[in-house]
Amino acid sequence: MSRLDNDVVLTLNRIWQPIATTGLRKAMNMVFRGRARVVDADTFQIFTWDQWLAEKAVAADNHVIERDYLRTATLFVRKPQVVTLARYAGYPNRGVPYSRRGVYERDSGRCQFCLEHVRKKDMTVDHILPQSRGGRTNWTNCVLACAGCNHRKADRLPHEVGMKLVREPFQPTREQLLLQGVDVPAAWRPFLDA
Ligand SMILES: [Zn+2]
Structure with missing residues (x-):
């Protein structure tokens, strides 16, 4: 089942603003429990799980592009790529509050002076x-x-110790943060800001 965890689903709030990227297993769980619906990224129709099965599953003896489908004993079911939450209509602020974790995401886990990859705990x-x-x-x-x-920079400005930032730090949008390090599938594009 580990393949399920390699697939990432774009989660929209009830008014179709992107609020998270979610592992496929968790996203499907939300749909099973009625907390979310699947969005067909081509037609923008929304589906409960039963409706999705009725429309987007084919018998397992068909030929399909396997990476796009989940295989059950008897069926190939199209993997959801986008879901929309049934209730939550909270509006994600454009300005994301500052957080250490957000700094880590924004800077893609790389030291902004030497570009070394840094583990979260370090x-x-x-x-x-x-x-x-x-x-x-x-x-x-x-x-x-x-x-x-x-440690090297300590209580000084970068130029005072001959250091240079690889990039000016900036206020990220929520979308920039949630898409950081994610390979954005074509199916998500219509739901994202330009
Ligand atoms: Zn460094």
């Missing part, structure tokens, strides 16, 4: 303008740093 957040000089904890003053670079 991450440090570097304040570009150090806190000791009044630097704030926010999206534009904080970057992911490896322990070595953070």
